[in-house]
Amino acid sequence: MHIYNNTKEGKMMSVPRYWREMPERTRLEAAKCNGCGIILFPPRGKCMNCGSESFVQYALPRRGKLITFTIVRSPTKGFEKQVPYVLGMVELEDGTKITVPLTDVFPEDVSIGMNVEAVFRKVFEDGESGIIEYAIKFRPTL
Amino acid sequence: MRPNIDVVIAGWGSYIPLYRVAVEEIAKMWGKSARHFKEELLIDEKAVAGQDEDVATIAVEAAKNALQRSGLAPTSLGAVFVGSESKPYAVKPTGTIVAEAIGATPRILAADMEFACKAGTETLQCCIGLVGSGMINYGMAIGADTAQGAPADSLEFSAGCGGTALIVGRKGYEKEPVATLEGSVSYVTDTPDFWRRPKREYPSHAEAFTGEPAYFAHVLSAGKILMEELSLKPSDFKYAVLHQPNGKFPIKAARMLGFNKEQVDSGLLVPYIGNLYAGSSVTGLSAVLDIAKPGDRIFMASFGSGAGSDAFSFVVNDGIDVKRDRSLTVRNYIKRKRNIDYAIYSKFRRKIVV
Amino acid sequence: MIMRKVAVLSTGLTKVDKHWRKSLRELYGEAAKAAINQTKVPQLDALIIGNMCASDLSDQNNIGALLADYLGMTPSMAYRIEAACGSGGAAVLGAYTAVASGMYDFVMTGGVEKLTDGVGGNTTYSLGKAADAEFELFYGSSFVSLNAMIMNHYMHVYHTSREDFADLAVLMHKNGARNPYAQLPFPITRDTVMNSDMISDPISLYDCAPVGDGAAALLLCPLEDAPKYSDTFVEIVGIAGATDTINISSRTDLLTLNSTVVAADRAYKMAKLTPKDIDVAEIHDTFTITGALSVEDLGFCEKGKFHKMLANGAFEAGGIVAINPSGGLKSRGHPVGATGAYQVAEIAMQLCNKADKWQVPDAEVGLAQNIGGSGSCTYITILRRGR
Numbered sequence: 013m014h015i016y017n018n019t020k021e022g023k024m025m026s027v028p029r030y031w032r033e034m035p036e037r038t039r040l041e042a043a044k045c046n047g048c049g050i051i052l053f054p055p056r057g058k059c060m061n062c063g064s065e066s067f068v069q070y071a072l073p074r075r076g077k078l079i080t081f082t083i084v085r086s087p088t089k090g091f092e093k094q095v096p097y098v099l100g101m102v103e104l105e106d107g108t109k110i111t112v113p114l115t116d117v118f119p120e121d122v123s124i125g126m127n128v129e130a131v132f133r134k135v136f137e138d139g140e141s142g143i144i145e146y147a148i149k150f151r152p153t154l
Numbered sequence: 155m156r157p158n159i160d161v162v163i164a165g166w167g168s169y170i171p172l173y174r175v176a177v178e179e180i181a182k183m184w185g186k187s188a189r190h191f192k193e194e195l196l197i198d199e200k201a202v203a204g205q206d207e208d209v210a211t212i213a214v215e216a217a218k219n220a221l222q223r224s225g226l227a228p229t230s231l232g233a234v235f236v237g238s239e240s241k242p243y244a245v246k247p248t249g250t251i252v253a254e255a256i257g258a259t260p261r262i263l264a265a266d267m268e269f270a271c272k273a274g275t276e277t278l279q280c281c282i283g284l285v286g287s288g289m290i291n292y293g294m295a296i297g298a299d300t301a302q303g304a305p306a307d308s309l310e311f312s313a314g315c316g317g318t319a320l321i322v323g324r325k326g327y328e329k330e331p332v333a334t335l336e337g338s339v340s341y342v343t344d345t346p347d348f349w350r351r352p353k354r355e356y357p358s359h360a361e362a363f364t365g366e367p368a369y370f371a372h373v374l375s376a377g378k379i380l381m382e383e384l385s386l387k388p389s390d391f392k393y394a395v396l397h398q399p400n401g402k403f404p405i406k407a408a409r410m411l412g413f414n415k416e417q418v419d420s421g422l423l424v425p426y427i428g429n430l431y432a433g434s435s436v437t438g439l440s441a442v443l444d445i446a447k448p449g450d451r452i453f454m455a456s457f458g459s460g461a462g463s464d465a466f467s468f469v470v471n472d473g474i475d476v477k478r479d480r481s482l483t484v485r486n487y488i489k490r491k492r493n494i495d496y497a498i499y500s501k502f503r504r505k506i507v508v
Numbered sequence: 509m510i511m512r513k514v515a516v517l518s519t520g521l522t523k524v525d526k527h528w529r530k531s532l533r534e535l536y537g538e539a540a541k542a543a544i545n546q547t548k549v550p551q552l553d554a555l556i557i558g559n560m561c562a563s564d565l566s567d568q569n570n571i572g573a574l575l576a577d578y579l580g581m582t583p584s585m586a587y588r589i590e591a592a593c594g595s596g597g598a599a600v601l602g603a604y605t606a607v608a609s610g611m612y613d614f615v616m617t618g619g620v621e622k623l624t625d626g627v628g629g630n631t632t633y634s635l636g637k638a639a640d641a642e643f644e645l646f647y648g649s650s651f652v653s654l655n656a657m658i659m660n661h662y663m664h665v666y667h668t669s670r671e672d673f674a675d676l677a678v679l680m681h682k683n684g685a686r687n688p689y690a691q692l693p694f695p696i697t698r699d700t701v702m703n704s705d706m707i708s709d710p711i712s713l714y715d716c717a718p719v720g721d722g723a724a725a726l727l728l729c730p731l732e733d734a735p736k737y738s739d740t741f742v743e744i745v746g747i748a749g750a751t752d753t754i755n756i757s758s759r760t761d762l763l764t765l766n767s768t769v770v771a772a773d774r775a776y777k778m779a780k781l782t783p784k785d786i787d788v789a790e791i792h793d794t795f796t797i798t799g800a801l802s803v804e805d806l807g808f809c810e811k812g813k814f815h816k817m818l819a820n821g822a823f824e825a826g827g828i829v830a831i832n833p834s835g836g837l838k839s840r841g842h843p844v845g846a847t848g849a850y851q852v853a854e855i856a857m858q859l860c861n862k863a864d865k866w867q868v869p870d871a872e873v874g875l876a877q878n879i880g881g882s883g884s885c886t887y888i889t890i891l892r893r894g895r
Binding site: 029033036037052053054060079080081082083084085086087088089090091092094097099100101109110111112113119124135136145147 | 628629630632633636640642643644645646647648649650652653654656657658660661664705706707708709710711753755756757758762
Binding site for chain 1: 172206208210215486492
């Protein structure tokens with residue numbers, strides 16, 4: 013029995029929900045507004061700055077600085093065996109901020125201001141029969 | 155074997171996880187002799203995948219490093235193959251997970267291959283065929299594993315995690331080739347030395363039988379035939395990379411083929427990271443490419459249980475000097491390490507059954 | 509179009525607790541009957557109710573119809589409003605517009621929540637749905653961890669410590685100890701907070717509001733009719749809602765709850781008041797960090813100065829403004845979808861001199877601030893003692 017997820021059955025995440033958002037979560041694809049040029053991540057239907065509905069695909073930078081973080085000790089359902097895990101907010105090289113899990117670092121070694129870079133990792137396994145969900149996480153820059 | 159159109163390596167990249175378990179930790183747990191593994195089998199510690207890593211994530215990072223070296227856009231790839239014996243799904247190709255994550259879809263061939271530890275060069279042979287036939291311009295061959303050794307079994311001491319991606323391109327079309335393929339030989343027989351039945355967690359093996367009738371018979375045969383067909387002698391090669399289930403086998407096989415220790419040293423990684431299974435010989439090749447110079451000739455022979463060996467001869471080209479520094483080297487990843495104890499290792503590798 | 513002025517005619521609260529023996533409908537029924545029986549209204553025209561988690565935890569949707577049925581109100585109009593933990597405040601805003609528009613006269617509103625119906629992590633998971641499901645919850649973040657990142661950032665920027673935040677929890681318990689409706693009516697010390705287990709660093713157990721059940725009901729009617737039906741009523745003089753980005757990484761300033769700033773601005777303008785005019789406020793302290801930011805963003809003190817002002821007694825009766833005399837979310841409790849309604853009801857009680865042992869003297873004007881999610885929406889209600 014896998015220890016990655018608490019239950020054999022998993023929470024049965026909707027496959028379409030995982031699959032739809034793969035470009036954003038696994039390739040950091042954002043939207044750049046054709047009206048005013050700001051970067052929207054996650055993408056929106058209308059630009060919150062100028063109201064434009066026209067966007068172009070934009071690949072977010074892969075490196076940034078950690079501006080804040082937390083060490084989760086009381087987990088969300090399904091993340092029990094990953095405790096303690098670190099979630100952080102990264103300010104990327106172009107100024108865009110994203111909320112992501114951190115990896116390849118023990119909680120006591122995380123500090124505000126550290127340089128971090130994007131890596132492709134597992135986020136969640138949906139029990140023993142469900143799908144494996146991947147996304148970009150950030151690790152201390154090598 | 156040689157394709158009608160000559161092929162080259164256009165890029166290479168590897169990935170090794172952060173964590174290490176020292177042989178002493180495992181020996182202490184099971185009351186075994188650490189000395190036997192360290193001094194006779196030449197393994198000090200092995201690389202262990204973290205909780206959020208698997209063959210897909212390892213393959214993706216190796217692939218991204220290879221792409222970075224090659225300077226190619228991901229959509230230039232016509233194929234991506236992942237060779238592994240520990241793929242995340244029994245049914246669902248890792249190849250598509252990798253292709254999507256690197257942005258190479260949808261006009262691409264993707265699949266997974268299995269031939270125990272030889273799967274990494276299986277993928278290479280397929281890419282050579284597809285590129286060499288003119289069907290695609292570039293193909294990516296990946297060998298990666300997060301192999302498991304059964305607790306207390308001797309293989310637990312050596313089963314490591316990691317992988318490498320090689321990008322194959324067409325000579326002439328690729329403007330900055332890293333190395334040109336001179337030829338390859340595949341030598342296989344039905345020899346059941348090591349296997350895993352479905353629904354079993356860990357593989358089984360035939361112990362000492364995995365030596366002479368399996369590893370040595372196939373590696374030596376493939377190597378000898380390759381050199382005969384290409385009219386080459388061991389001294390024509392600067393480097394010799396062999397599959398590394400431990401340190402003893404490749405050093406002995408290399409000597410039996412006529413190579414000396416200096417030729418083998420640069421590609422011998424098993425003391426630091428263990429046996430990467432399908433990633434083993436290709437990661438050894440990657441480590442050699444990290445330091446090789448134009449004009450160097452490289453011998454590589456993989457071994458996969460079941461059993462078989464693929465042997466290759468490459469000659470390094472000028473492109474290597476341009477591309478080498480574009481990505482992290484195998485040594486960079488080896489040096490980046492954090493040792494863990496058996497408890498954390500068990501948690502990561504799911505040996506705790508609830 | 510002329511909008512009618514609206515009064516809160518009466519209120520009813522249940523104690524916040526783990527009400528194992530009371531169901532969703534029974535809990536709201538208790539609060540609603542208490543409110544209704546204080547007056548002699550001829551009929552109830554509509555029910556607009558706030559709730560967040562019943563769908564997940566009690567398998568119950570269609571709560572408007574459910575409660576209208578339970579209270580014998582059918583065939584009156586009813587529906588539920590959901591705005592995460594802002595559901596209560598949002599429901600009051602919905603009820604206000606229903607009466608102000610002239611479409612309905614006597615409107616029951618409020619909120620109800622049965623968090624203890626959840627098992628095995630379901631409650632935390634359901635609460636987490638206030639965040640961005642695809643880009644926050646997906647990664648295993650929860651309500652706590654998102655706010656913990658904000659707290660960590662605040663501490664880094666303003667050089668404050670966990671002890672500074674603990675002082676707010678201490679004040680909340682000091683107030684809640686006098687409130688019979690409070691879930692945790694006992695005093696605590698700084699040490700209680702500092703020694704409590706970490707939930708998501710740097711938020712510890714005692715930085716968090718407890719998990720509990722509760723219901724608050726308010727009966728609204730046109731202000732001009734209020735004197736006919738009750739001796740103690742209050743006027744809603746300002747009311748507004750506002751939003752901010754759903755995910756915290758898109759916030760312009762991580763340490764400003766812009767939805768609170770904007771909603772407060774709108775409500776103050778509508779009431780023709782400023783922060784200085786507020787005598788008593790019930791603010792949204794889900795976590796000590798949320799409480800600190802709320803007080804700052806409501807205009808009661810400068811950014812980064814909350815802890816200094818708190819230490820100087822600015823937020824107790826006799827200071828600048830009495831904050832959470834009820835004990836706030838920390839001590840009174842936080843039955844999420846009902847909390848916003850508790851806040852408005854508590855202010856109404858303060859303005860009608862009904863708050864017994866936790867009464868703030870001479871309270872004329874009060875403000876209730878209710879947040880949804882990690883600041884993605886805020887609903888603010890400003891009340892004045894009825895004439």
